[in-house]
Amino acid sequence: MPRTQDAGSSLPPEDRTLSPFTGYGRAHWLALADQLLTDAHRFASPSGARIVLPGRPSSSGTDSDQLEGFARTFLLLAFRTAGCGGAAPAGLLQSYAEGIGAGTDPRHPEAWPALGPACRQTLVEACSLALGLHLTRPWLWDQLSPDVQERVVGWFQGAWGLGIPDNNWHMFRVIVGEFLASVGAPHDRAEMAADLARTEEFHVGDGWYRDGGDARTADNFDHYNGWALHTYPLLWAQMAEGRTADPDLLPLLTARLRRFLADYALFFGADGAPMHQGRSLIYRFAAATAPWLGALVDATPLSPGQTRRLASGALRHFTDRGFRDRNGIATLGWYGPYPPMVQSYSGPGSPYWLSKAFLGLLLPADHPCWTEPEEPLPVERGDRIQALPAPGFLLSATRADGIVRLVNHGSDNFATGDQARQAGARGSGGLGRTAGDPHYSRFAYSTATGPRHTDAEPARAAQPDNHVALLHPDLGPSGRTRIHRLSVHDRYAASWHRPTWDGDTDPEARIETASVAWGAWELRAHLVDAPPDLPVYDSGWQIAGERPPHARSADGQATAATADGLTSSFVSLAGHTDLAVATAQGTSAFGRHTAVPYATDRRGTTRTVHVALIGLTGRGADPTPPAVQCTVNGATVNVRFPDGTWVLVVLGEEPAQSPLLGGEPLPGRVRYARLTPGEPPVTVPGAGDRLNS
CATH class of the missing domain: 1.50.10.20 (Glycosyltransferase)
Known part of the structure; x- marks a missing residue:
């Protein structure tokens, strides 16, 4: 039998002169x-x-x-x-x-x-x-x-x-x-x-x-x-x-x-x-x-x-x-x-x-x-936000906690027909039962968290992280499999998908999602077109630790925090009726005990808009959500941040009239705009100029 050893033993002494960050040479x-x-x-x-x-x-x-x-x-x-x-x-x-x-x-x-x-x-x-x-x-x-x-x-x-x-x-x-x-x-x-x-x-x-x-x-x-x-x-x-x-x-x-x-x-x-x-x-x-x-x-x-x-x-x-x-x-x-x-x-x-x-x-x-x-x-x-149109990603890095977050509106690893049957050879790992492949289908990933793995749970009880879904009483949350991109630019990324259950797609349902990165926070807005008898599920980051995270939900906010200060926050701005934190064990590669803040909407209408601030902060960063002002007019979302910056997101079809940003009309086919005081608005292409749609 092989001998037992200390797996981290026998490395040379650190060299902090040559390698001040890692000590490794x-x-x-x-x-x-x-x-x-x-x-x-x-x-x-x-x-x-x-x-x-x-x-x-x-x-x-x-x-x-x-x-x-x-x-x-x-x-x-x-x-x-x-x-x-x-x-x-x-x-x-x-x-x-x-x-x-x-x-x-x-x-x-x-x-x-x-x-x-x-x-x-x-x-x-x-x-x-x-x-x-x-x-x-x-x-x-x-x-x-x-x-x-x-x-x-x-x-x-x-x-x-x-x-x-x-x-x-x-x-x-x-x-x-x-x-x-x-x-x-x-x-x-x-x-x-x-x-x-x-x-x-x-x-x-x-x-x-x-x-x-x-x-x-x-x-x-x-x-x-x-x-x-x-x-x-x-x-x-x-x-x-x-x-x-x-x-x-x-x-x-x-x-x-x-x-x-x-x-x-x-x-x-x-x-x-x-x-x-x-x-x-x-x-x-x-x-x-x-x-x-x-x-x-x-x-x-x-x-x-x-x-x-x-x-x-x-x-x-x-x-x-x-x-x-x-x-x-x-x-x-x-x-x-x-x-x-x-x-x-x-x-x-x-x-x-x-x-x-x-x-x-x-x-x-x-x-x-x-x-x-x-x-x-x-x-x-320093803090940085980077749009990557080729893969459909937004990256947001924050110096205070050293975490990098990836907002995903482009990579789905979706397979159909013969591709799905060859999944083992392809290396896709197959599609998840309810919410797609957890390593591709989520709205966000990071260097400090892993996606929730729910295969051990009953389908109807699954509560995926960084996800939006329709809740079927028997099949559980719908999946986000094929991602259809709309645009990636500036701090903004958007896409849409058709909800699926076990590979079956509801042709009458459609969910469009837009994300705006803001430091450790993401403004995430969904336009849901679906049968009125299916509630909407909307969730934030899964965090994990060796001890159960501290969870709290009150006043329109659900939060979970680990013992070492990693905090996941879900702040409802519009469209949710209930907020909570789902806790579990064994659903993350980062630790035994896990928690996911989430919200639901049980109003039962065929077209709904849901807006939230989704936060992930680590030790050294302030976990307090930014105090934003949010208004929703039809499928247009207008948000003002504490520094005076206005952000506008237009979901769905083009509006009948030009949307307003900070009280001023925006010309042309605008789906997103950001206006910092003293600067002209930043816009992205309209629906007619979508990427890989």
């Missing part, structure tokens, strides 16, 4: 890489061909899972070895070389499953193996016997003609093919070109890639944009240097990454936490892959000190909070194990895709990213 990255490798390798099979980690098997089965453990830790070994001129923890290079020999020998009892349609997951692991072999070529591949090299090449040939999910998987085959090309082995350049071309179609602008599909069927934007859809094309371009005939492709790829990173640094909280949104979050600090890559290929707007601050902050965030078990093995969760957030395609070895964050070790020890002092993150420099 290159030595800490190397030490943790070595810990992860040696601890995982204690679970190696006798031949070394498999890493046999304990835990729930994935939907691909244990053979695939054990290959996954080998391939993903091998990628970590490759970054560590290549970044240190061939140096590696004692014996590991030889052990992995022997494992490759056994794994590719079909006569061996520990042989890997064939790369092919019987187990498509092997293509994912083949990509890690090919990239690792490329990086360690002088010390591993070139030392293998010709027989073993021939077997490896033969095993990789299963990639050609393989039906794969239509998403970032296209790049896995490209990486495999380029490695084969680099060693003079047979490969299908035409199929690689088709995969590259399809990946190009996923780019929507501003450095953002949709993870598969198209705008007619799904909008999938999450961390895969950084740790896959930027990373693999650029690593491929480096592998293919001298063999690709398109001289314009590399400048295009680097320009996209540079543009993406200009916004991406805002996705991290002051405590180092990346945004908790999207699938495969068990990869945790792999979110730092793209910033390291930007430094590696000279395609980043971030200074060296900002790059290391971001990456080391993410690494330390999870190291301090114990992402490994007592044997040093990365768990299936966010901090500790949390099964509800784990997709069916993930097995015990899956978390080791976090190995990608160690790509930074490819930067030599004298690179400025390792030698220059850390610099503050955007959230540490």
